[in-house]
Amino acid sequence: MNPDGVPRKVLFVAGAGRSGTSTMAGIASKLGMHVPLPEVPPDASNPRGFSEPQWVVDLHDRLLKEAGVQVSDSRPSAWFETGRISTREPARIRVTEWLEPHFDVHPELVVKDPRLSWFLGLWRVAAIRTGAAPVFVTMLRPPAEVVGSKQKYYANKLGSAHLTASWLNMLLHTERATRDEAGSARVFVRYEDLLTDWVKTTMHVGNTLGLQSIVHTRSDLIREVHRFIDPTLRRVSSSLEDLALPPRLHELTAQTWEELNKLADPAGDVAAVHTTLDELRDAYTDLYEESEAISKSSVVAARIAGARAAADTAPPEEGGGLADRIPHDVRAKIPPSVRRGVRKALGRQRATEHSQGEQ
Structure with a gap:
């Protein structure tokens, strides 16, 4: 494809970590879109690479630390904290200035990071300021598989209930943040569909979002993606029953997964599904606030235990002695x-x- 005259676009690949975001971004990159360099290097958890810019990861790490938010945060209120940062003008200027020169390489960029969903508003504004159209792909993978993959590859010790709640929090708010009344700026992709028939799935993404690099890709690049895709990438398989979740959390997770799947169907991104997801988001917020209200003693006890542990391990103060x-x-x-x-x-x-x- 000749990039001359192609309008600027930024494809934001969103969703929970371990849900196939790296695979989706990797395919878009290999078909001709540009991932700003340098990229995060591959590791044992993702030997085929992450297809995510190192600058973006570092930025999000700093912003999350400033907001006091975890990557897998289950608090609905965490969105308010990251939202405040996303509206700051210095942050918007910084991201806009970082994006601008990358369009000199190619008019269609790919930005992906598991932390991305926390700052979608920031990136949307920055893309528009560069004259680019922001478009979104949200990856869908069964929540039990996401939880199992995080526990396996990230040695996560926070427990299945917490990780499932953080998946709910992430997906319900990502859906709301990417919602566009025009219905043409986002696509939901099942990870299973991507591994089963990546050509059909990816071409649907390209046509829906108007990504010229994908729609007009070359045959040699298609062959390269065939070598890149490995059906065994789905290395964790489990069900919600395996997680032994509290009943209400199990119910909300199952209902949310069912509704999100509808968004991935042809003509499934409709108002009726949006309304149900809004209700589920409110129900999750109520569940979290109820759980938070009755667990204050655990929070206080953990804080006291942490303070005692810090005191026991702290070096003696300078000048301390008899x-x-x-x-x-x-x-x-x-x-x-x-x-x-x-x-x-x-x-x-x-x-x-x-x-x-x-x-």
Whole structure:
């Protein structure tokens, strides 16, 4: 494809980590779209590569830390914290300035990161400011497989209930954040469909979103993707029953998965499904707030235990010793010259006295 005259677009690949986002972004890249360099290098959890820009990952890590939000955060309120950052003008300027020069390489970019959904508003604004149309692909993989994959490859110790709740939180809010009344700026893709027939699935993405690199790709690039796709990439298979979830969480997860699957069907992204997903999002928020309200004692106990552990492992304070265990009112009666003499003899001058001596 000759990129001259092709309108600017940014394909944002969203969804929970371990749901096939790397596979989708990798296919788009191999068919001609551009992943801004440098990319995150492959590792044992994803030997075929992540197809995600290192700058984007580093940015999201910093922003999540600033917001006090985890990558797999199950709190509905976490979206408010990341949303506040997404509306800051300095952040928008920074992302816009990063995007702009990459269009010199190719007019169609791919931006993917498991943390991306937390800042979709930020990226949407930045893309529009560069004159590019933001379009979205959200990957769908059964929640039990996502949870199992995270536990296997990320050594996640937070438990199945937490990881399932974070999947619910992520997918329900990602769906709402990418919703477009025109219905032409997003596509939902089942990971299973991508592995089973990547050509049909990817061409549907390209045609729906108007991605010229995919629609007009070359035969040699198609052969390259055939070599890239491996049906055994789906290395974790499990069901919700295997997770032994609390009944209400199990019910909400099953209902949400059923409704999200409808969005991946032809002509399935309709108002009736949106309404049901809105109701499920409200129901999850209610469940979380109820659980949070009755678990305050656990939170306080964990905080106390953490403080005790930190105190037990903390190194002794500088200058600590026998003299510092003497009550303050007793030490105050000792003449300053005597106190300084004792510290000097012990080689423990106060930092202020030492710095004054250097001056």
